[in-house]
Amino acid sequence: MQKKIIIAIIINVIILSAGLGIIGHLTINQSIDRSLHSRLTLAGIIANNIDLLLERSLNRLYDISLSGKIDLKDNNWKPEKEALQIAYQYSIFTDGIFLMDRTGNIVLTYPSRLENHENLLSNPYVSKIIMEGKPVISDIHTVEPTGKKVIYAMVPLKSKHGDIVGVVGGEIDPTSFRLSQSIEGMPREPNTYLEIIDSHGIIIVSNNPKRVFLSSDHNRFMENLIAQKKPEIRTCHRCHSGAGGKGDERSTDILAFAPLKMAHWGVSIIQPEKDVFAPSEKLRTTFIAFSLGSICIALIIAIGMSKSIVKPVHKLIDATNKIADGDMSKSIAFGGIDEIGILSSSFEVMRVKLADSLEGLRHYNVQLEERVVERTKQIKASQKKVENLLKMVISAEEEERKRIARGLHDETMQSLSALLMKIDMCSKMYAEHLPSEKIDEMRNIALKTLDEIHSLIQNLRPTVVDDLGLEAGIRWLLDKHLAEKGIACDFNVMGAEEKRFNHRIETALFRIIQEAVINISKHASAENVFIVLQYMSDSIAVHMEDDGKGFDAADVLKHTDDVRGLGIMGMRERAYLVDGKLKICSTPGNGTRLSLWIPLPEYGNKHV
Ligand SMILES: Nc1ncnc2c1ncn2[C@@H]1O[C@H](COP(=O)(O)OP(=O)(O)OP(=O)(O)O)[C@@H](O)[C@H]1O
Ligand SMILES: [Mg+2]
Numbered sequence: 001m002q003k004k005i006i007i008a009i010i011i012n013v014i015i016l017s018a019g020l021g022i023i024g025h026l027t028i029n030q031s032i033d034r035s036l037h038s039r040l041t042l043a044g045i046i047a048n049n050i051d052l053l054l055e056r057s058l059n060r061l062y063d064i065s066l067s068g069k070i071d072l073k074d075n076n077w078k079p080e081k082e083a084l085q086i087a088y089q090y091s092i093f094t095d096g097i098f099l100m101d102r103t104g105n106i107v108l109t110y111p112s113r114l115e116n117h118e119n120l121l122s123n124p125y126v127s128k129i130i131m132e133g134k135p136v137i138s139d140i141h142t143v144e145p146t147g148k149k150v151i152y153a154m155v156p157l158k159s160k161h162g163d164i165v166g167v168v169g170g171e172i173d174p175t176s177f178r179l180s181q182s183i184e185g186m187p188r189e190p191n192t193y194l195e196i197i198d199s200h201g202i203i204i205v206s207n208n209p210k211r212v213f214l215s216s217d218h219n220r221f222m223e224n225l226i227a228q229k230k231p232e233i234r235t236c237h238r239c240h241s242g243a244g245g246k247g248d249e250r251s252t253d254i255l256a257f258a259p260l261k262m263a264h265w266g267v268s269i270i271q272p273e274k275d276v277f278a279p280s281e282k283l284r285t286t287f288i289a290f291s292l293g294s295i296c297i298a299l300i301i302a303i304g305m306s307k308s309i310v311k312p313v314h315k316l317i318d319a320t321n322k323i324a325d326g327d328m329s330k331s332i333a334f335g336g337i338d339e340i341g342i343l344s345s346s347f348e349v350m351r352v353k354l355a356d357s358l359e360g361l362r363h364y365n366v367q368l369e370e371r372v373v374e375r376t377k378q379i380k381a382s383q384k385k386v387e388n389l390l391k392m393v394i395s396a397e398e399e400e401r402k403r404i405a406r407g408l409h410d411e412t413m414q415s416l417s418a419l420l421m422k423i424d425m426c427s428k429m430y431a432e433h434l435p436s437e438k439i440d441e442m443r444n445i446a447l448k449t450l451d452e453i454h455s456l457i458q459n460l461r462p463t464v465v466d467d468l469g470l471e472a473g474i475r476w477l478l479d480k481h482l483a484e485k486g487i488a489c490d491f492n493v494m495g496a497e498e499k500r501f502n503h504r505i506e507t508a509l510f511r512i513i514q515e516a517v518i519n520i521s522k523h524a525s526a527e528n529v530f531i532v533l534q535y536m537s538d539s540i541a542v543h544m545e546d547d548g549k550g551f552d553a554a555d556v557l558k559h560t561d562d563v564r565g566l567g568i569m570g571m572r573e574r575a576y577l578v579d580g581k582l583k584i585c586s587t588p589g590n591g592t593r594l595s596l597w598i599p600l601p602e603y604g605n606k607h608v
Contacts, residue, residue, distance in 0.1 A: 002310040009302035017291050024287040031280040039256035039269050039276065040233045047258040047267040050182045050196065053092060054153065054262040058135050060087040061097070061155040061168045070157060072101050072166055077108055084110035092178035093170030095150055099157070100167040102130060107166070126167060129154050133164050137263035139198035140174060140213065149174055149213060151204070174204045175212060183207060192271040199226045199264035216268070218255065226266045229259040235273060312340040316347065328355035391577055398461070398507060405460040408453050416453070420446045465510050469500060471533065473510050478531070481521040488528045495535030502601050508574045509542065509598065512582070515567045516544050516594050524548025524592065542596040553586040 064070065064087050069079035084097045088110050091097070099108040104121025120126045125138040138152040154169035172179060183194050183205055196205040201219020203211050216222050218236055225232050236255045252273040259266045274281070319332040332348045420443060427439040458464075458476075465473035471493055478489040500506070513531075520526055526548030534541040556568060568584065575582040580598035 001313060002306040005306035005309060006299075006302045009298060009305070013295050013298040013302075017295060020287075020291060024284070024291075028280050028284050028287070031283055032277060035276050035280060036233050036254065036256070039254060039271065040231060040258065043256045043258035043267045043269050044231065046183060046194070046196075047260050050265070050267065051260050051262045053179075053182055054137055054260070057092050057153055057170060057172075058137070058155055058262070060091050060093075061135075061153060061170060063087055064097070064099075064168045065155050065157050070099070070166075070168075072099065072107055072157075080108050081110060084108065087170075091170060092172055092176070093153065094173040094176040094178055095171035097168070097170045100126065100169060102164060102166055104130075123152070125152055125154065129156055129167055130164055133158075137265075139200055139264065140202050140204055151179075175209075180205045191275065192269065195268050195270075197222050197226070197266050197268055199223060204265065217270075218268075222257065222266060222268065225257050226259055226264050229261075231259065232257045236270070238270070238272075309340070312336075312344065316340065316344055319344075319351075320347065323351055323354065328358065387577065390573060394574065394577065395504075401460040405457040408457050408460075413450060413453055413457075416446055416450050420450075462510070465506060470506055470509060474513055474531065474533065477510075477514055477517045478529070481517050482529055485521060487520070487526055489531065490528065491531045491533075493533045493535070499535065501540070505540075505578055505598060505601070508578045508580070509540070509596070512571045512574055512596055513542060513544070515571050519567060520546045520548060520592075523551070526591070539597060539599045541598075542594070544594040545591060547591045550586045550588050550590045550592055552588060553584050553592070557584065 064083045067083050069083055071080075080099060084099065087093075088097050096113065097110050098106050100106050100120060104119045104123075104126055106118045106120065123138075123141065125136045125141070128134075129136045133156045135155040136152070138154075140149050140151060142148070143150055151172040151174055152169055153172060154167050156164045157166035157168050159165045179196075183196070192207070193211065194207045195203050195211065195216070197216050197219075198204050201216045201222045203214050203216055206212050217238060221236075233254065233256045236253050237250050238253045253270050254273050254276045256269040256271075257266055316332065319330060322330060323332075328351060332344050332351055336344075423439060423443050423446060427434060427436070427443075458480075462473055462476060464476045474491060478491060482489050501509075517529075520529055524546045526546035528547050530543075530545045532541075532543040534543070572582050575596060575598065578598050580596060583595040584592065585594075586592035
């Protein structure tokens, strides 16, 4: 989560910085454009100033030319002198003003000079003005043989008829203050050259006096621009000596050029590029530093903010983990009105409710356990009662069987014996009246009834067990129910010699074996039955197996409430009441195996 917050803030900062970067880049470019444009404008302003100066100077010459006082043929030079004097005052013509006739001869100068007879026809500017009749401002002209540098400003001198009769001109010393004042007062920066160039690329005026009359570094380029009267701003290269005389070094300059209208001159401003762009570079550096600073501050704020957000979340996670581990004791509420504070308050409400619910559950659980214990006690008591009732029922059944057997034996059989005796007496006393067949028939019925009652008494309560013991009882059962049907019985006794047991154990064993034997005879269709009676020191066991058709023992044992299974259910109950264990294994087609184990009373059989 902390990483996500930091990444989100960084992305935002990057997007913001990119936006600011684009704006900054555009602003810096605008600043560069403005810097360049300001230099071009400055060059233009200087050019305009010089144009104005030159125009005013030409006008002074025109004042002479158009004054109507000039007549080169009247040999009266006074008016001409006055005109030249007036024009000379306060003009830029530091080297004087002159009148020249059509043949190029200087006829008058002010201030007057000795070499008035000088002929300037060979001067290309003179011939040009005489030919074309247009004012001229020359480039730098070297006067031979003195080698003096001079600039000529000339206007045509026309007659009343408009013919060119001569020239009015002025000479300007390029090094004079009058011309150089045009660049005076302009901002001066080191390594910046502010110069006036003539049409041959020669420097007329420079803020660096050493460069005056030298050829400009870019004279060819300047010549073209002057010829085209085209302002220009561009980069150029400057060669200069390296520091410590290490050879030539090249640096990049910005050249701003503005042409003049009045002369074939131009104004150039050459300044190192780094100086021109210094404000922009400063702006760029400030902007980058500001951006980096902003990103760093944003990062620190992002980390701080993310920590302040994530810390309570971690605390919340720890607290919820404790709750998950079951520890409800610690409060989760951190306070605060932000989302985390509200969330922690909600969790706290949940914790309190959960703790209450768990407490309630614990309480219910204790109550439930108490009720389970109580119920278990009740069930055990009921079970005990049922057991006792079962015992009572079984013993009552046995008692009832005994009572019925006794009654049949003592009364019914006695009565039948008395009836037989009476029949015998009657057959002897009334032999001639009673047919002997009838007497025999009656006797046979009585004897048969006696046999049946005897058999009934044996089934109800076989006296053989009471009289002769368990083994004899089992043999009697096998003879009576199986051997008579032709089922082969293999009965074996293992262990110690026959013992007599508690009456209840003997009765239980006999009844269980009786039911098993009757089941074999009724359901098994068996041919062989194997029985083992095993005496052990502390218990007695019976194993029975038949090779009959078998049955689904699991199904029968499952449905103990089924009316079908009363016999097997009775076997289990009798075994249970003497703490014994009964196991019946059978599957259809595989015969049936029965195992019965009963502990003897002196070894902890508490029921007996
Ligand atoms: N040895 C056996 N061989 C085959 N089937 C048996 C055997 N013993 C029991 N069964 C089957 O188990 C069923 C349940 O026996 P159980 O003794 O419980 O009832 P019953 O003999 O049918 O009736 P009751 O014994 O109540 O007169 C019998 O109906 C019979 O199908
Ligand atoms: Mg049965």
